[in-house]
Structure formats: structure tokens, C-alpha cells
Amino acid sequence: MIDLYGWTTGNTYRVLVALEETGLPYKTTPVNLRERDQDRPGFLALNPMGQVPLIIDNEAPFGRKITLSQSMAILLYLAEKSGQLLPAARAERAHALETLSLVMTDLVAPVNFGLSLEREEGSSAGLAFGEARAMRALAGIEQRLGACSFLSGGRFGAADCAAFPMIHLLGTGRLKDLPATLRWYREAQDRASVQRALAAIF
The missing domain is CATH 1.20.1050.10 (Glutathione S-transferase Yfyf (Class Pi); Chain A, domain 2)
Incomplete structure (x- = not known):
């Protein structure tokens, strides 16, 4: 299961589209930017930059849990994990x-x-x-x-x-x-x- 921390931003939505496109199981956790949730210690412990989106893949390769931010990096990770979203050639x-x-x-x-x-x-x-x-x-x-x-x-x-x-x-x-x-x-x-x-x- 992938935990997606996000809000109503384009950066979050591009990750949502990728998750839906690949069919990888996920659940969402809101980080309310208007309420400054991104600056709370609990979230900063996950991402010191205080930015969304952020994913935690609890079923990452080799049994390791991976925490990842930056929407482009997340897209590439989801492509590699799913074998989709990028051409093979x-x-x-x-x-x-x-x-x-x-x-x-x-x-x-x-x-x-x-x-x-x-x-x-x-x-x-x-x-x-x-x-x-x-x-x-x-x-x-x-x-x-x-x-x-x-x-x-x-x-x-x-x-x-x-x-x-x-x-x-x-x-x-x-x-x-x-x-x-x-x-x-x-x-x-x-x-x-x-x-x-x-x-x-x-």
C-alpha cells in the first residue's frame, strides 16, 4: 500500500493520475496547506521541506519502506515499480x-x-x-x-x-x-x- 500525503495542488494531482493509471493500491492523507499542516512537526519529520506530495511505499522493493517527495521523482518511481508510464524501448x-x-x-x-x-x-x-x-x-x-x-x-x-x-x-x-x-x-x-x-x- 502507498500512502499519499497531498492537497488540492497540481503537484498532488499528477501523482494521483499516475496512481490511478497504474492501478497501484494507495490511500490519501490530507495535508491542509491553508491550515499550515505542512509546517507541523509530524509532517516535517517526513519531509523537512514541508512540501506535498509525499508518498510512503510500505511495500517497496526488497521489503524496505520508502518515503519519497518531489512529484517528478514520484512519477519515475511509480513508473519503475509498476512497469508502466514509460516506454520500454x-x-x-x-x-x-x-x-x-x-x-x-x-x-x-x-x-x-x-x-x-x-x-x-x-x-x-x-x-x-x-x-x-x-x-x-x-x-x-x-x-x-x-x-x-x-x-x-x-x-x-x-x-x-x-x-x-x-x-x-x-x-x-x-x-x-x-x-x-x-x-x-x-x-x-x-x-x-x-x-x-x-x-x-x-
Whole structure:
């Protein structure tokens, strides 16, 4: 059983999508960010960074319990554990990992940075920076999806799990000139695993 500590954030939802997609058994524990649960000693003992998501895999390889944070690291761990979410062929796997890095570095990180600056400092410049970087990343995503059904290649995988919550947050209005990405978004949104993840309550 995997224990998922999270809240209603894109970082948590990408892990939820991956868990639902792989079918690995899990249970959720809320870490209420509005109530500052992430700063309580009990949670800081698990993750000194005070961030969600965090997983504890009680049935990790070799009988060891593993505690892991950082959503990208968690996605890769779940891919290895399940044998899903990443292509087996080396070249395809390399391109899937490249796309995952693009999503996390050039889409997720700048948007989260801009949103944080707006929320904490009222900085519209930070939000504009995040928006510009996001649109460049979406252009790269569009190119990838023009050649593949999914960001991870021929099957829905880790890069798709990573991208969906952020593109869902950005909204379809930004996809009007990105037909391949809009097609992908609608197909991803209809997946049972994504629907179950979005319905998760914290």
C-alpha cells in the first residue's frame, strides 16, 4: 500500500493520475496547506521541506519502506515499480523522459513561480513571465503531440500525468491555436484514471 500525503495542488494531482493509471493500491492523507499542516512537526519529520506530495511505499522493493517527495521523482518511481508510464524501448524512453523534463521545467515551474509571486507579492510581472514561458512550452508540447498520440509516446504515461493538471489549470482557451494539444487534452480528460484523480477529495 502507498500512502499519499497531498492537497488540492497540481503537484498532488499528477501523482494521483499516475496512481490511478497504474492501478497501484494507495490511500490519501490530507495535508491542509491553508491550515499550515505542512509546517507541523509530524509532517516535517517526513519531509523537512514541508512540501506535498509525499508518498510512503510500505511495500517497496526488497521489503524496505520508502518515503519519497518531489512529484517528478514520484512519477519515475511509480513508473519503475509498476512497469508502466514509460516506454520500454531505449530511444522512445529517452524522448519520453525529455518531454517529462520539458513539462516540469518549462511549463510547471514557471507557472507555479508566477502564481506564487502574484499570490504572495501581487506581482503581475511574475505572472506574465510564467505565462510567456508556458506558451513556449506549449509550442514544444504541440510539436511532440503532432508526432505522437501522447506526450510519453504511443501510450499515456509519466509526461502526460505531469502535464495534465497544469494544462487543466491554464484552460482550453490557450489551446485554440494548438490543435494536437487540444485533442490530447480532451482525450486525457475523458480517461477513467484522470476522472478518478480529479474526483479525489482532500
